[in-house]
Amino acid sequence: MSKKRDATKSKELIINNAKILFAKNGFTNSSMDSLAKMCNLNKAMIFYYYKNKQGLFEAVMIDVLDDMFKIIEVNDKKYSKPIDKLESFIKTYGKYAYEHRYFPALLLKELSSSGSVLEQQLFLNMQKLYSKFSQIIQDGQKDKSFKDANSMILYFMIIGTLNLMVTTKDLRVTASKENDIDTCANCKIEEITTYLIKKIKLLLQGEIK
Amino acid sequence: MSKKRDATKSKELIINNAKILFAKNGFTNSSMDSLAKMCNLNKAMIFYYYKNKQGLFEAVMIDVLDDMFKIIEVNDKKYSKPIDKLESFIKTYGKYAYEHRYFPALLLKELSSSGSVLEQQLFLNMQKLYSKFSQIIQDGQKDKSFKDANSMILYFMIIGTLNLMVTTKDLRVTASKENDIDTCANCKIEEITTYLIKKIKLLLQGEIK
Amino acid sequence: MSKKRDATKSKELIINNAKILFAKNGFTNSSMDSLAKMCNLNKAMIFYYYKNKQGLFEAVMIDVLDDMFKIIEVNDKKYSKPIDKLESFIKTYGKYAYEHRYFPALLLKELSSSGSVLEQQLFLNMQKLYSKFSQIIQDGQKDKSFKDANSMILYFMIIGTLNLMVTTKDLRVTASKENDIDTCANCKIEEITTYLIKKIKLLLQGEIK
Amino acid sequence: MSKKRDATKSKELIINNAKILFAKNGFTNSSMDSLAKMCNLNKAMIFYYYKNKQGLFEAVMIDVLDDMFKIIEVNDKKYSKPIDKLESFIKTYGKYAYEHRYFPALLLKELSSSGSVLEQQLFLNMQKLYSKFSQIIQDGQKDKSFKDANSMILYFMIIGTLNLMVTTKDLRVTASKENDIDTCANCKIEEITTYLIKKIKLLLQGEIK
DNA sequence: CATGAATGAGAGTTCATTCAT
DNA sequence: AATGAATGAACTCTCATTCAT
DSSP states (O other), X not given: OOSOOOHHHHHHHHHHHHHHHHHHHTTTTOOHHHHHHHHTSOHHHHHHHHSSHHHHHHHHHHHHHXXXXXXXXXXXXXXXXXXXXXXXXXXXXXXXXXXXXXXXXXXXXXXXXXXXXXXXXXXXXXXHHHHXXXXXXXHHHHTTSSOXXXXXXXXXXXXXXXXXXXXXXXXXXXXXXXXXXXXOTTOOHHHXXXXXXXXXXXXXXXXXX | OOOSSOHHHHHHHHHHHHHHHHHHHTTTTOOHHXXXXXXXXXXXXXXXXXXXXXXXXXXXXXXXXXXHHHHHHHHHTTOOSHHHHHHHHHHHHHHHHHHTTHHHHHHHHHHTOTTOSSHHHHHHHHHHHHHHHHHHHHHHHHTTSSOSOXXXXXXXXXXXXXXXXXXXXXXXXXXXXXXXXXXXXXXXXXXXXXXXHHHHHHHHHXXXX | OOOSSOHHHHHHHHHHHHHHHHHHHHHHHOOHHHHHHHHTXXXXXXXXXXXXXXXXXXXXHHHHHHHXXXXXXXXXTTOOSHHHHHHHHHHHHHHHHHHTTHHHHHHHHHHTOTTOSSHHHHHHHHHHHHHHHXXXXXXXXXXXXXXXXXXXXXXXXXXXXXXXXXXXXXXXXXXXXXXXXXXXXXXXXXXXXXXXXXXXXXXXXXXXX | OOSOOOHHHHHHHHHHHHHHHHHHHTTTXXXXXXXHHHHTSOHHHHHHHHSSHHHHHHHHHHHHHHHHHHHHHHHHTTOOSHXXXXXXXXXXXXXXXXXXXHHHHHHHHHHTOTTOSSHXXXXXXXXXXXXXXXXXXXXXXXXXXXXXXXXXXXXXXXXXXXXXXXXXXXXXXXXXXXXXXXXXXXXXXXHHHHHHHHHHHHHHHOBOO
């Protein structure tokens, strides 16, 4: 009832709205003014809690990456074979990316801005995720279930594809309407991940007869 | 020999520096002030030739995409079989992306900013490139040399991977130094494209024994 | 007593200086930079309180017109006969125009800029004033005290004359000095209104013998 | 056939288009760029012929005022009695203002911008017109046909009314549509001048019985 | 006479950030 | 913990004017 909110609640309010805002407009195009309005909070409070815009952005990214990492870990433990773990990784990443459409957009944007001040900190956060993936690949190579695997390239093949498919959804729909090109406009995320998994398996285990 | 009062030179000066600037900072973070300084030209000249910032950006993108498309077309004509055309496409795209590091950054940034005003125009320009790719895939399916091919997803697997490998180069180097993870830090672009080609072939033509 | 951090004072400071500035230079030639300097306030404060230049201008006009309208209404109530109400209207308008020299300038400038974006909103504000005047004229016609009255034309005869006499004051002084023309250079505003009232009465009630 | 135009033609082209442009947008809102485009001439030519924007503006005003003065003089000579000369003056001014709608707008704007650099020069040009009017009034007083005449005030009553009626035409139409006020929206210029003449005569020759 | 290229100053507006309360 | 007022730097864009040809 009271107008006062406790610190934790205000912080959460800010970070949750920041996720939405940053994802929609990117870092530069998001204004602290509009964020404050979204939160129904005074603008100065954002700086009270987060030092500055960049600090807030990093907090958002850390939060999102942690959240995702936890889900991936939980699912990972259900399986023991590298091939199953890999499939789980792709499925979980795809689902998460789809359900948090804003997240891949942010990731791509920051990954592709060389020279930015944000990148080092961000990449550190990303490393945890990549380490997990890399471990799965290495395990698969050790037990001979994967052949000729370069984990970095494979990683980008997977997250690059999934992120792009999610972020270009609207564009692909428009393009297929206006022209007569097949852009997988109606493909569901499950179909996309299933296709990707099949192809990645082939790529790691198949042979040209 | 005179440097000033040469329209062609000034226009080129602007567009070439714009490529570098936009790629480094993205659209919003690039200021026309600093562009003018880079060109050693008066700020107003940018608007004299390109109407406004967005117009300049579009000019840059059209310029780059056309340039790239031409090179791809030239190489494409050297081959007749879809599999060779595909290999040529990947090689050329990889080489171009490497030699014009700014380009993948631009592409990723704009592709991933949903809601931007630029996207529709941009995507139209991109369609030409995708159409080319899509045709190769379809031809391969007709003559039974490719199996189970989804050209949109495959397209993103290829350009997503190449773009990310190029733009994250510095990050990957830093990461491998600080930690003990294999990030393909020293991989040359030729190695990357070769690996990618091998895997894409496997994925289109291979079977699990 | 503190001058800063007082919203009401800052807003007033801005609007009062804006009145003077707009009147002197018109809308387009008044710069927000110089307004800020006049107010000894940061330029951004203008936008903090008034959204944009046009918004500020409208606020100024509404403020002035309301202020004037209130005074006219108060004086109007002192009289019951249309002829007395009319005399009061002219006197009050003349006095106000004289005491707020900026106001007629604003009014004339904007009334005469056809095609301006401002005019519709402005005219709506002016209608209240004109309605008042128009009502007086109609009442006079009903009780046969006024003959052959066209309220629109009469209205412009009155405010046109008063506004022009006020705004051209300096010019008329200069002109009478340099040449030998009678420009009513030393006429006081009271003399002008008195003359005008006499003539308007004649025009509404007189006959050619 | 040749692209070259002679000096006289170009100068005329510029001044004629300038009249239209200045009248539509006022002094400040008219850009030399758009004027050049209207003339289908190079922008630099304007400065070649007219030194600067202000010089061009003055040339326009002088041109218009001279033109008008000549017509008034011609008509003036047709009559000998002051009362007829006065009627002729009002009729001619009204007709001219109506046919050159841009002109009164300019006049009002400049008359009301005290402090402008343009005013002195402009007022000098206007004096010729006012002198003419003033002479008529004085003659009328000498031969006792006019009573109690203040030529400056009368002058502003006449040109103020006519200018305002012409420049507010569109506004008055809009206002009468939206609200239920009589704004003389459909009044023709001839009706307006006729009414004005009648009233001015009454005001100079009538008595309250 | 005529042109397109170039310039510099300034316009309105936005925004991250800080201060006083 | 919270607010509204204030700031300064930056940004895109316009325009009168001049220069070189």
